[in-house]
Amino acid sequence: MPKRVLVVDDAIFMRNMIKDIFASGGFEVVGEASNGVEAVEKHKQLRPDLTTMDIVMPFKSGIDATREIIKQDEHAVVIMCSALGQESLVMEAIEAGASDFIVKPFRAEDVLAVVKKVLGEN
Amino acid sequence: MSTDTSKYLGLFVSEATEHLEALTADLVQLEKDPSRQAVESTFRHAHSIKGMAASMGFEATAALAHRLEDLIQLVQGDGSQLTRELGDLLLSAADALLADVRCAEKGEPIATHHELEAKLSAQWSLLSSASGRPNLGQATPSRLPRVGPARRFAVRVQIAPSCQQPGARAFVALKRFSKLGDILELKPAMQDLRSGSIPDGVLSFELESPADEQAIRGALSSVAEVELSSVVPLKKPLQGQQRPAPISPPAANGSDNSRTVRIKTELLDYFLDTVGELSLATAQIREIGKTLPAPVQPSLEEGVGRLHGLVKDLHDKVMSARMTPLSTVTDRLPRAVRDLARRRDRSVELAVSGAEVELDRTILDNLSEPILHILRNCVDHGIESPDERRAANKSEMGRVAISVRRERDRVSLEIEDDGRGMDAPKLKLAAVAKGLLSADAAERLSEKEALMLCCLPGVSTAKDVSEISGRGVGMDAVKRALEELGGTLEIHSQTGLGTRFTLQLPLTVSMVNLMLVAVGREIVGLPVAKVLSALELPASEILKNGEAGFLPHSKGLLPVHQLSQLLGFPSGDTPTTRPYLVMEGDQGRVALAVDRLLGQEEAVLKTLTRPLDLVPGLAGVTILGTGRPVFILDVPRLIAT
Numbered sequence A: 001m002p003k004r005v006l007v008v009d010d011a012i013f014m015r016n017m018i019k020d021i022f023a024s025g026g027f028e029v030v031g032e033a034s035n036g037v038e039a040v041e042k043h044k045q046l047r048p049d050l051t052t053m054d055i056v057m058p059f060k061s062g063i064d065a066t067r068e069i070i071k072q073d074e075h076a077v078v079i080m081c082s083a084l085g086q087e088s089l090v091m092e093a094i095e096a097g098a099s100d101f102i103v104k105p106f107r108a109e110d111v112l113a114v115v116k117k118v119l120g121e122n
Numbered sequence B: 001m002s003t004d005t006s007k008y009l010g011l012f013v014s015e016a017t018e019h020l021e022a023l024t025a026d027l028v029q030l031e032k033d034p035s036r037q038a039v040e041s042t043f044r045h046a047h048s049i050k051g052m053a054a055s056m057g058f059e060a061t062a063a064l065a066h067r068l069e070d071l072i073q074l075v076q077g078d079g080s081q082l083t084r085e086l087g088d089l090l091l092s093a094a095d096a097l098l099a100d101v102r103c104a105e106k107g108e109p110i111a112t113h114h115e116l117e118a119k120l121s122a123q124w125s126l127l128s129s130a131s132g133r134p135n136l137g138q139a140t141p142s143r144l145p146r147v148g149p150a151r152r153f154a155v156r157v158q159i160a161p162s163c164q165q166p167g168a169r170a171f172v173a174l175k176r177f178s179k180l181g182d183i184l185e186l187k188p189a190m191q192d193l194r195s196g197s198i199p200d201g202v203l204s205f206e207l208e209s210p211a212d213e214q215a216i217r218g219a220l221s222s223v224a225e226v227e228l229s230s231v232v233p234l235k236k237p238l239q240g241q242q243r244p245a246p247i248s249p250p251a252a253n254g255s256d257n258s259r260t261v262r263i264k265t266e267l268l269d270y271f272l273d274t275v276g277e278l279s280l281a282t283a284q285i286r287e288i289g290k291t292l293p294a295p296v297q298p299s300l301e302e303g304v305g306r307l308h309g310l311v312k313d314l315h316d317k318v319m320s321a322r323m324t325p326l327s328t329v330t331d332r333l334p335r336a337v338r339d340l341a342r343r344r345d346r347s348v349e350l351a352v353s354g355a356e357v358e359l360d361r362t363i364l365d366n367l368s369e370p371i372l373h374i375l376r377n378c379v380d381h382g383i384e385s386p387d388e389r390r391a392a393n394k395s396e397m398g399r400v401a402i403s404v405r406r407e408r409d410r411v412s413l414e415i416e417d418d419g420r421g422m423d424a425p426k427l428k429l430a431a432v433a434k435g436l437l438s439a440d441a442a443e444r445l446s447e448k449e450a451l452m453l454c455c456l457p458g459v460s461t462a463k464d465v466s467e468i469s470g471r472g473v474g475m476d477a478v479k480r481a482l483e484e485l486g487g488t489l490e491i492h493s494q495t496g497l498g499t500r501f502t503l504q505l506p507l508t509v510s511m512v513n514l515m516l517v518a519v520g521r522e523i524v525g526l527p528v529a530k531v532l533s534a535l536e537l538p539a540s541e542i543l544k545n546g547e548a549g550f551l552p553h554s555k556g557l558l559p560v561h562q563l564s565q566l567l568g569f570p571s572g573d574t575p576t577t578r579p580y581l582v583m584e585g586d587q588g589r590v591a592l593a594v595d596r597l598l599g600q601e602e603a604v605l606k607t608l609t610r611p612l613d614l615v616p617g618l619a620g621v622t623i624l625g626t627g628r629p630v631f632i633l634d635v636p637r638l639i640a641t
Helices: A012-024 A036-046 A062-072 A087-095 A108-118 B006-032 B036-056 B059-077 B084-106 B114-131 B166-178 B190-194 B213-220 B265-289 B294-322 B333-343 B361-365 B368-382 B386-391 B424-433 B439-444 B447-455 B475-484 B563-567 B635-640
Strands: A004-008 A028-033 A050-054 A078-082 A100-103 B151-159 B182-187 B202-209 B226-234 B323-325 B347-353 B358-360 B397-407 B410-417 B488-494 B498-506 B511-519 B522-527 B531-538 B543-545 B548-553 B556-562 B577-585 B588-593 B596-604 B618-623 B629-633
Touching (some): A004 A012, A012 A108, A012 B006, A012 B036, A028 A036, A036 A062, A050 A062, A062 A078, A062 A087, A100 B166, B006 B333, B036 B059, B036 B084, B084 B114, B151 B213, B166 B182, B166 B202, B166 B213, B166 B226, B333 B347, B333 B368, B368 B475, B424 B439, B447 B475, B447 B488, B511 B577, B511 B629, B522 B563, B548 B577, B548 B588, B556 B563, B563 B635, B577 B635
Parallel strands (some): A004 A028, A004 A050, A078 A100, B522 B629
Antiparallel strands (some): B323 B358, B397 B410, B410 B498, B488 B498, B511 B522, B543 B548, B618 B629
């Protein structure tokens, strides 16, 4: 059964790009969220195997959302979507419970390598 | 494998444009109120642009957005740093980014922004040396409590040279180890890791853990971009450190749960068009039904009635999907007013209320230019210089207010300034001087009518032709644009107190109330809204002056135009008594002679496509229930050509 993914980003553009990458890697994207609040709700409802989380988002940041998701489910796997200049925020996110991170601009093979590693698939 | 980005271009363009428009609005807001919330929102937009541009491979755009983001972040600490000059710089960066997006849209190459980037960097250095870099991330890695007797291991981890964020990567690795025990003797030190400084990508530390060597060796199995170089058991166990306090999760915020999807505007146009066709088809079936034998008529009529109800309901839904809040237009205005005011050395405050009122997007699309032009006039000619305002006992800050109200099936939009007001006598003189009006006629004009003279081509009371407005193309174009939308313009002004422009707009443009008239064997439609009155007169009442005829009317003599001649249709036999329609023309009222009045009908307006849209005087077409297509006329234009 393909691993189930929740994609969180405030830009549809980024979500589509990430979704396509996951589709190419044989994952199933089961949900999307466009802000931190929605992310926490969707995670509770969908219980995905993996969540990709943008950091800078309206209403609630990806870091706060990650913290809440981990509180909700300590085994939740959250991968932060980082960008140039966000390293310290990624560190904060990892402290908040994120499992790993990927860096924009995304290259499909890098993203899939990180994700598969985290999920222990190779 | 590199990702093919071309299929994301459309989405990139639309989303990036939205972010940049919001960014611009935020920056203007920031100048007034550098609250933390405003800075955060600004930062978020810059950040999104950066990520999206980088993902599309638009490196120059991403680089500029990055500089912009850095600078905004600095302002976050201290809003007082946001001077006008800095505001200008940030806005020009936003403009450059928007220009990049336009280039991307057209498939043109995007040039680098070295100069702008250098300016942003220089500002950044200047400000950061004054305030110190913002401090991000205070917490330390959390650890699980130890169980059982702990042993110590010397661990060495190599981070891949290709890793883009080695500091964060080191954090991920340390977190995996910290689940096994305590980390000590960390090199490089934590503060260096935080800054991303890891010489040669080597991380070394001692791990005090009850776990066995194999478990420790397996700690990094789920982490990419790192390699465990060595794990060496050490002899002497050491005391563990105190466990740090758990990080408390923050309280939940409110949420915006409105569910929306993006839909192409062309698709909405198509829906509306198709629903219009459905409605016409229904009317056709009803007409055919009337010719059928009586026994089948009731059941057909019932079915058609139901179909009609469904189509009407669908039409309403499609129309409501096309409704867009006016804020899509007004959100850009604070920036425009700011720039206009700065260029004219005025202080102007813009207040917008009622921007949540929704209008059909066809109207909105055509509304931003007229509104912008009126605003230009307000700032340029209405609002006085600070000196003049002081002398007139007004506050130095001029005020322009836009207020929008829904009034049943119309929307009223008022743009009001507190400037010097318009000079009606001067407008009259200007119109007479231009030969647009006789001195006599000018004398008879009411104050309100005189103000409308500014909408005649070439009339302007502006003393100087400024760069911003007053170039002669202006209010006439505004009035025309509003009328094309089925709207009206009114001006009220009081010398010394200000001017109010009132725009009355329909909510939608696609349904029109038509006056159907016959000309010879043809039928044409005239928008009822444009018909001031209809009257039947015997030919003897028309005053003749050579070829030209004039109709006596309460407003004076109106020039008579034969619709058949304007259209080039052969007229039927002209009865002695015939109907005349009084309508608004470009040069005042006119009387339109037609053969017969056929009545009013609400019709779905269909816009004309090439080449018919090039024919002057045609506003659109509709199809009557009988299936007969009917052109809708734009009378002022028809007369002008």
